[in-house]
Amino acid sequence: MKSLHRPLLALIAAGALALTGCGTTEEPASGSSSAAPSASGAPVSVIDARGKTVTLDAPATRLVGTEWNVLENMASLGTMPVGAADVKGYNAWVQAAKLDDSVKDIGTRGEPSIDTVAALDADVIVATTDLPEAAVAQLEKLAPVVVLKSADASNQIGQAIANLNTVAALTGTQAKATEITSGYESALAAGRTALETAGLKGTRVAFADGWVADGAVSIRPFAKGSLITDINTELGLVTPWELEGDEAYGLASTDVEGMTKVDAEHFVYITNSADGDFTDELKSNAIWNSLAFVKAGNVHRLEDGIWMFGGPASMTQYVNAIVASLTK
Known part of the structure; x- marks a missing residue:
């Protein structure tokens, strides 16, 4: 059996059957993500799962995602990423928001290619807490990195919605996020x-x-x-x-x-x-x-x-x- 459908930690810890997925937390106060631009073109500031404030000069248009739920949110919001982890696997397993042919494959979800990401001139890289800290540290040398909490079994639905809202805040697409959530x-x-x-x-x-x-x-x-x-x-x-x-x-x-x-x-x-x-x-x-x-x-x-x-x-x-x- 191929391992495309296993969440990232299951790929990292070979043989483990009950590991990861995708998401973030429901409320900004819980230490995941918050904030939004006050107007189009205005600075964007979010607090990620590490409790780190990440500020962009304007809503991002060139995004890289290291996990499939992050990429789905980007695509569903109408902000096609310039770089994505395991494009082939994504296209096989995620049909709700397809990636177009312009998206560059950056490698696996657990080990993105630093050289490939560097060439994409990203405004922001969105990762999850499943990505090893060493990889996050390398990516931060290339562009601002927002880390979203991967999952929380106490509040999966609220977490998934908050994850979408964080990407919307980064891209200035809050109205589209509301539409998707309402749907x-x-x-x-x-x-x-x-x-x-x-x-x-x-x-x-x-x-x-x-x-x-x-x-x-x-x-x-x-x-x-x-x-x-x-x-x-x-x-x-x-x-x-x-x-x-x-x-x-x-x-x-x-x-x-x-x-x-x-x-x-x-x-x-x-x-x-x-x-x-x-x-x-x-x-x-x-x-x-x-x-x-x-x-x-x-x-x-x-x-x-x-x-x-x-x-x-x-x-x-x-x-x-x-x-x-x-x-x-």
């Missing part, structure tokens, strides 16, 4: 109504992703505290996962045998055609085929390109996809 809230309200009308309020939905390595299937539950489960809860769905997720992303780990302990009515997952479908490996697995949701035909693969650790654009895409899948 998510509208989709959520419509989805909640559609599920309730279909008699699905309170349905137990287990969301996970997975991969195949050396012929064995690993399953990664999105437990309580994950962004996906927080969205499902807002939709009126219930997570049956009793596993404890990590404190940042709410991600856990299990295998096919562990699925027998899950009291789920539906199983929902996202994979990518480029990486293959891990459930294909389970089609002849007796344990998998004995599970109630499998026997009932309630296994739902959502469309490619919904980033499970994304910003409000991906969140809206996910809401529409899961509601359509459960109600069809």
Whole structure:
């Protein structure tokens, strides 16, 4: 199984199943980000996840992003980055806000090419707390760096919205950020109504992703505290996962045998055609085929390109996809 869909820390700590995603915090007072330009062309000042004040002379137009949720926010706000980490992987996994052909690939999410970034003459580089401090220090020699907190399992939705708002403050696109957030809230309200009308309020939905390595299937539950489960809860769905997720992303780990302990009515997952479908490996697995949701035909693969650790654009895409899948 390819590792494109794993968040950055899982790439850095090879073999770890429950690690990172993307985001920042909800309130500026919590030490993540704040502030905005007072007028077009006016100076911009934000406080990042390190508690560091970063000031730009004017809203940024040449941005570099080192993580996919940051890049999604840039693109969804209409501020196409000049440089992006792992463009090929982004284009495979993030369809809510596509990157155009002008964007320069700066290398991997965990190890951006300093030489490549240096040539881009960026106004600002936006990173996350998943990027090693040594890499951040190198990037700061090239341009101002704003570091956003990667994730917080206590407030994933608010964090994702604040992350978008920080990028909007840096680029002077606050009105567009409000539009995107309002779109998510509208989709959520419509989805909640559609599920309730279909008699699905309170349905137990287990969301996970997975991969195949050396012929064995690993399953990664999105437990309580994950962004996906927080969205499902807002939709009126219930997570049956009793596993404890990590404190940042709410991600856990299990295998096919562990699925027998899950009291789920539906199983929902996202994979990518480029990486293959891990459930294909389970089609002849007796344990998998004995599970109630499998026997009932309630296994739902959502469309490619919904980033499970994304910003409000991906969140809206996910809401529409899961509601359509459960109600069809």
